[in-house]
Amino acid sequence: MAKIKGNRNIFITTAIILFFIILSFVYYSPQLEGKQLMASDLLNYKGMSKEISDYRADTGEEALWTNSMFGGMPAYLISVGYGGELVAKIQHWFLSAFPRPAGYLALGFICFFVMCLVLGVDRFIALAGSMMWGFGTYFFVLIESGHYTKVHTLMYMPLIVGGVLSAYRNKPLWGALLTALGLSWMLSANHPQMTYYAGLMVLIIGITYLVYAFREKTLPAFFKSTALLVVALLLAVGTNFGRLYSVYEYGKYSTRGKSELKVDEQNQTKGLDKNYILEYSYDLGEAMTAFIPRFKGGGMSEPLGEKSEVYSFFEKNQGRAAAKQVTESLPLYWGSQPISAAPFYFGAVVFFLFVFGLFAVKGKDKWWIVAVVAVSFLLSLGKNFATLSNFMIDYFPGYNKFRDVKNIIFIQHFAMVVMGMLAVRELVLGRIEKKELLKSLKYSWFIVGGVALLFAVLPGIAGDFRGPSDIRLAQAGWPEQLLNALRDDRRSVLRMDAFRSLVFVSLSAGVVWLFIQEKLKAAYAVALWVLLILVDLWPVNKKYMNNESFVAKSKVEKPFTPSKADQAILKDPDPDYRVLNLTVSPFQDASTSYFHKSIGGYHGAKMERYQELFDHQLYPEIQRLIGGFRNPTTLDSVLTSLDVLNMLNTRYFIYDPNSAPLPNPNALGNAWFVNDFRVVANANEEIEALSDFDAASEAIVDERYADQLKEVSLGTGRNSQIKLVEYQPNYLKYQAKVAGGTALAVFSEIHYPKGWNAYIDGEKVDYLRANYVLRAMAIPEGSHEVEFKFHPSSYFVGNKISLASSLLLLIAAAGLIFVEWKRKPKHEEEAAQ
Known part of the structure; x- marks a missing residue:
């Protein structure tokens, strides 16, 4: 019987994993046609990595340095291969078989599913939990923008959490192994900020379990598991030591390091400046978009449609063609973010199940989840909760190295999904009395549904619907009547989405009620939740990440076409000179680096001194140069005054892509x-x-x-x-x-x-x-x-350490699997007797 049950479980697990893979490719169906994603950050990556990739293709070696951006910088955070990372090759094989972005979505589903199995969650409940996690709008917004490394890094987080929880429960060796593998893969995905935030969540889990171990007098077992997890941490770090040490070493010289300049000491830290760290901070209204997607209007270019007030206004005054054109790119967004491509929507079903879990789930897991949700939410507020943010920046190690603090909400999302999944498990297991379940259901529906109903009926309590973009529209000549129509549309979409969330909350509550009343079997209840999750999240995600984002493979592989100016410059046989392209934003664009060695570029961790050189010297010189183009009679004298551009060997200036570049006779050479x-x-x-x-x-x-x-x-x-x-x-x-x-x-x-x-x-x-x-x-x-x-010991020595650590981890994994395999027949024999 045990063998039959085991075979059945293997079949179900395999079927669910296949379902995840198929579903991922259905969502990203253009991939099946050979198309690839075209995203702004991917285009910049193509530009910034071109010299590195060409060198690798020509020599089979890693350049480790590129001169194509910012006058030159290490390539560690752009594109570098580490041959010693044997463990990382396993996940590379998966993504080779199931290419991104569909491969990332499938990977997220599978990793969450594996976490659930390790923690003993029923496979079908694990299926629902995986869907809630993988279909979070956050991931699709990141993918659409081309933030692949962020998404790739986050998809391994369930393995780490599953490993840590398993180690603290009853399987310290297996938990430590899963933690080591998950962290090793996460580190190889190469997004330190996302790894850091995941580490904060693990720290909260550890503190929670420590408190319970003290109360339950099980400290020896806790410290034994902690010791094994520390070994897992060291092994994971060791498998990526070359990568981590190189990045750490460079970090001191990058914009993430401490500046030697004494300018604004109040704003200055040992990492990024405080204002820069907290520039993208959530407020309460932005946080509500996790539950009501267009609480702040949606994305910055949210289409309004023909039923909007603005459309009606333009149709009456300028005709349907003008109305359609305007309403496709209006600033419906009225939130506080400098840039917002889309809301980070978790799902109304997720919110309902999370609140239901607050009543239904008991014990230590409940409290680490509550702590993670609270801490991540408060930290996401950034400058809007400056006391906590400044404390973290000043005193918490490494926190000052990262900007865009709202990104921490992904651990809030993860924790809420885990709570929802545990709530469903408690419901299905029947360990809570019916009376208590009905009471929990009532409170949950009143709380979550009540919030949705409140904003659906009284949307005005969300604010006055005035956004920063309104000032620009008024300056552009928009009459107040038209601005009021825009605000009415913002109010309308909030009300619409609030009603939408209320519907999904009510349907989710209805499924719970039917199951409690024994009118619905567990399998059907879980199936309905899966359906609700899909119907809730799929259309919202498709609004911001859809088939239109994909283009022919050839356009992605060769995204830039040389202009006449580029072609003229490329005839220069000298192998090393620099170009300033004034037809793009030079320090926010890497397209120039695709063809030339650029004065500018695009990267979040450029060298600190080069950024300071730009702020203090290059920017004023570029402004003088632009003024010289506007007044050609003074251009020669301007060129002779550009000592900083000249010392950087800036041989050509592109001022018109369709014209010959301006040669700089004053460039000082190599x-x-x-x-x-x-x-x-x-x-x-x-x-x-x-x-x-x-x-x-x-x-x-x-x-x-x-x-x-x-x-x-x-x-x-x-x-x-x-x-x-x-x-x-x-x-x-x-x-x-x-x-x-x-x-x-x-x-x-x-x-x-x-x-x-x-x-x-x-x-x-x-x-x-x-x-x-x-x-x-x-x-x-x-x-x-x-x-x-260029022969950095951090790379070459670090790579050897990575190789040794990888071999050690793989041997440990093989040994543990072998021991378990040898013990299995004995256990089966005892079970048969």
């Missing part, structure tokens, strides 16, 4: 000798000195490098020459001829001491930083071969 140098005391003096210096003849040097300048002879730059003779992203070779003593060479390459090594005639030598961001070197008299090689 390297040059200077006649003089100025030593300054600190970063503030260094960056200010760039406002008044001649980059061709003078170098600005921080006093910490003064010892390397002792042998330099002033004036030697006049009779010395240096030329780049070989270029690769991670290797540069120059030929230098120095006359009259030791000369100081400045290189138009970004200074980064963690990996770039310098050599003169094959011997390793010191180099220094000059002009705030560039490399410089004292070169002795005579003819010399000068080389720069």
Whole structure:
């Protein structure tokens, strides 16, 4: 009998996993036609990774550095392969078989389902829980924007939580193994912020179980499980050590690190500035979009339709064509976010089951869930709950490294789904008296349904429906009558969605009532919940992530077509020079990097000093350059004044994609000798000195490098020459001829001491930083071969540690499975007797 039951369970599990995979590809059906997703962040990724990918294709090696953005930066957070990450290859195989984004959705379903099985949840209840998790609108909004690494990282969170809970319950070894595997895969997905937030949830779980262990006097068992989980943590970190150490090392030099400038000390932290961290903060109204999707109007370009007040206004005054055009791109959104592509809707069914779980679920699991929901909600408020946010930024390790704090709501969503699933399990198991269940049902429906009904009947209590965009519309000439029509439409969609949520809450409550009254079997009740989840979440998700987001594969693989300006620049045979493209937002766009080495680019963790160079020097120079284009008679004098752009070897300016680029005759080239140098005391003096210096003849040097300048002879730059003779992203070779003593060479390459090594005639030598961001070197008299090689030990040593840790984890997994396999026949024998 046990064997028959086991075979039946295997069949059901396999069927459910196949259902997840099929459902994922049904949602993303254009993938079956060979189409691929076209998203803004994916386009930027194509641009920023082009040089790295080309080098990998040509050599089979990792460049680890790219010169295609921001004058040059490490490639760790762009595109780097780590051969030692053997464990990561397992999930790569899955995503090769089931490509993204459908593969991510299937992965999310499966990981949540596995967590449920590990925790002993019935397979069909686990199916419902997996649907509530995987169909959260949050994931589809991220996918549509191209935030693949965020989604990929989050999909492994159920494995970690399942492992931790299992370790603290009754299977410490298996729990630790699942935790190690889940965390190893999560880390390899390479989104530290999402991993950090998941870690906060695990910390809350651990504290909750510690409190209960103290109360129940089971501390020895708790600490044993904790010790095994710490080992799991170390193994998971070890399997990704090369990746983590490289990113950690670079983080100190990126915008996530502490600045040396003393500007705004109140706003400044050891990581990002506080204002930047808290720029995207939720408020109570934004938080309500998890329950009523268009509580704040939906997305920023939410279509209104022909029944809207604005449509009627335009139809009467300008005709149907004008009305249709305007209502397709109006700012229906009236919330406080600078950008909002769509609401992060959890689902009305999820909210009802969560509140029902508050009454039905007992014990430690209830309280860690409540704590996670409360903490994540409060932290998502950011600047709107500044006391807590500032405390976390100032005192909680690592919290100041990440921005967009509202992203933490994903652990709120996860915890609410788990609570809803546990509530359904308690209901089905029949461990609660009927009277108590009916009481819990009544309270849940009154609370959740009452909130929905309140906003459906009285939408005005949500606010005045005035948004930041209204000011711009008024400035553009919109009359107050038209703005009032827009506000009426915002009120209307809130009321509509509130009624919608009320319907799903009532239907969910109805299923619970029918089951309690024994008018509906458990299997049918769960099936109805699955159906309600699909009907609730599918259409909302499709509104923001649908078939129109997909295009032909060829458009994704080659997303950019070279303009006439690009084509002209690409004829230049020099392997290393830079381009400033003024036809795009240079520091928010990576398309230029697809063809050229760009002054700008797009990345959330660019080098701190380069960002400061832009803020203090590059931006004013770019504005002067734009002014020069507007007044061509002064353009030549403007070009000679652009010392910072010139020292970065900016050889071409693109001002019109359909015209030839403007060559910059003042670009200083790959390297040059200077006649003089100025030593300054600190970063503030260094960056200010760039406002008044001649980059061709003078170098600005921080006093910490003064010892390397002792042998330099002033004036030697006049009779010395240096030329780049070989270029690769991670290797540069120059030929230098120095006359009259030791000369100081400045290189138009970004200074980064963690990996770039310098050599003169094959011997390793010191180099220094000059002009705030560039490399410089004292070169002795005579003819010399000068080389720069990028060989970061964090990557190469770290990769070996990753390989060793991966082998250890895989051996541990194999050993545990083998021991369990050997014990299984014995258990079956005992059961038969």
